[in-house]
Amino acid sequence: MSDAAILKFGGSTFRTHAAYDKLAAGLEARLEREGRRLAVVVSAMQGETEQLRGRLHEVNAHPDDATPAGMLATADLISAHLLATALHRRGRTATVLAGHQIGLITNSSFLWARVIETDPGPLDRTLSEYEVVVVPGGQAIDAHGRPTWLGKNSSDLSAIAVTRAVGGTACEIHSDVDGIYTSDPHLVRGARLLPKVSFNMAALMSLYGAKVLHRRAVQLALRHGIEIVCRYNRAPFSRGTTISREGDQMAAIVFNQRSVVLGYDSDDCADLAHGVFHAAGIDTVRLTEKPWVAVVGGFVDLEAVQRRQNLKPGTHVGVPVAEIRGSKVITHIAESGEDALHMAQRLHDRIDLPLVDLAPQQPHLAGV
Numbered sequence: 001m002s003d004a005a006i007l008k009f010g011g012s013t014f015r016t017h018a019a020y021d022k023l024a025a026g027l028e029a030r031l032e033r034e035g036r037r038l039a040v041v042v043s044a045m046q047g048e049t050e051q052l053r054g055r056l057h058e059v060n061a062h063p064d065d066a067t068p069a070g071m072l073a074t075a076d077l078i079s080a081h082l083l084a085t086a087l088h089r090r091g092r093t094a095t096v097l098a099g100h101q102i103g104l105i106t107n108s109s110f111l112w113a114r115v116i117e118t119d120p121g122p123l124d125r126t127l128s129e130y131e132v133v134v135v136p137g138g139q140a141i142d143a144h145g146r147p148t149w150l151g152k153n154s155s156d157l158s159a160i161a162v163t164r165a166v167g168g169t170a171c172e173i174h175s176d177v178d179g180i181y182t183s184d185p186h187l188v189r190g191a192r193l194l195p196k197v198s199f200n201m202a203a204l205m206s207l208y209g210a211k212v213l214h215r216r217a218v219q220l221a222l223r224h225g226i227e228i229v230c231r232y233n234r235a236p237f238s239r240g241t242t243i244s245r246e247g248d249q250m251a252a253i254v255f256n257q258r259s260v261v262l263g264y265d266s267d268d269c270a271d272l273a274h275g276v277f278h279a280a281g282i283d284t285v286r287l288t289e290k291p292w293v294a295v296v297g298g299f300v301d302l303e304a305v306q307r308r309q310n311l312k313p314g315t316h317v318g319v320p321v322a323e324i325r326g327s328k329v330i331t332h333i334a335e336s337g338e339d340a341l342h343m344a345q346r347l348h349d350r351i352d353l354p355l356v357d358l359a360p361q362q363p364h365l366a367g368v
């Protein structure tokens with residue numbers, strides 16, 4: 001077991017090539033300060049994964065799942081090599097462990113794969129040889145050695161899986177925000193930083209589409225008691241939120257303009273659709289007051305998934321905006337992504353007011 005620190009840097013860290021040297025300088029300072037080795041999980045440069053998806057779709061609009069799984073994660077691999085080479089330029093020993101080398105074995109659900117086996121050997125051995133081991137996020141292989149993808153924005157999940165593999169108790173996740181806020185601080189005026197958040201609250205926020213942390217990463221961290229420390233992605237890497245068992249439950253307004261609510265003819269049809277999406281690893285919430293399912297976070301070829309699974313396609317109802325109060329949630333529905341933004345702002349403006357008659361998961365069609 002290694003005592004390495006586990007750090008993750010999201011795609012927002014890498015807007016230019018110069019960012020790799022800046023980060024290498026920050027990592028070097030930490031190596032000199034602490035003397036601990038570093039396992040660093042990195043995401044693709046911002047926008048690169050979707051550029052690759054665009055290129056793939058130009059050639060085939062409906063590829064099989066194995067092809068994007070093999071192709072999209074190469075963006076994160078390139079990013080990992082750029083960081084390793086920036087460290088080499090500074091005279092540091094660093095190497096990359098790609099998806100087929102890190103010891104994470106998943107099922108064969110190529111685009112939303114689940115880790116079923118972890119071999120700590122490769123990470124432990126490599127950390128004993130190099131000061132920094134760089135791991136591209138999202139990549140793994142199935143039991144046949146075929147490339148699998150942990151899903152959109154899954155580098156957080158890779159980071160927690162790596163922490164677990166090396167027996168670590170904390171994982172530091174860096175982004176262009178220093179932590180979890182009461183709503184998206186780039187879109188909602190007055191959003192406030194939440195310094196201590198419980199796993200349940202963080203998981204609930206991710207489930208409803210708060211982009212800052214991957215839902216399954218929070219779940220895996222909870223299962224293994226791994227504390228998540230959210231930090232800003234530039235020096236001095238200020239620490240904003242800690243997610244732990246001791247964290248607080250509080251109020252938040254969560255929305256993701258890419259999420260969509262689908263309506264079905266009956267509760268049975270909605271339950272079936274929810275089950276099918278869930279089995280495919282796609283994040284959905286069954287809104288129980290009506291036969292509606294919220295598909296969270298976008299990047300799902302809804303048409304293809306529904307056709308392939310022989311589902312009668314759901315009708316487009318709107319965009320969900322979740323009002324979270326502790327463990328209770330009301331899902332409001334906005335007509336469009338733009339509307340969701342205005343609705344989130346109005347809800348956030350009254351976030352400190354007590355809410356009367358709060359019913360869990362009750363969808364509200366009317367605006368607020």
Ligand SMILES: Nc1ncnc2c1ncn2[C@@H]1O[C@H](COP(=O)(O)OP(=O)(O)O)[C@@H](O)[C@H]1O
Pocket residue numbers: 009010011012013043153174175176177179180181182183184185186187209210211212213
């Ligand atoms: N409640 C929230 N708290 C903080 N950030 C949020 C929240 N909801 C959405 N976000 C968004 O999440 C973004 C960070 O996630 P992401 O874009 O995936 O970053 P990275 O590329 O670093 O992983 C922020 O820039 C912010 O706009």
Ligand SMILES: N[C@@H](CC(=O)OP(=O)(O)O)C(=O)O
Pocket residue numbers: 009010011012043044049050072073075076137138151152153154155156
């Ligand atoms: N290739 C991944 C990278 C990732 O996880 O992104 P981020 O850490 O920036 O959310 C993606 O775009 O899905």
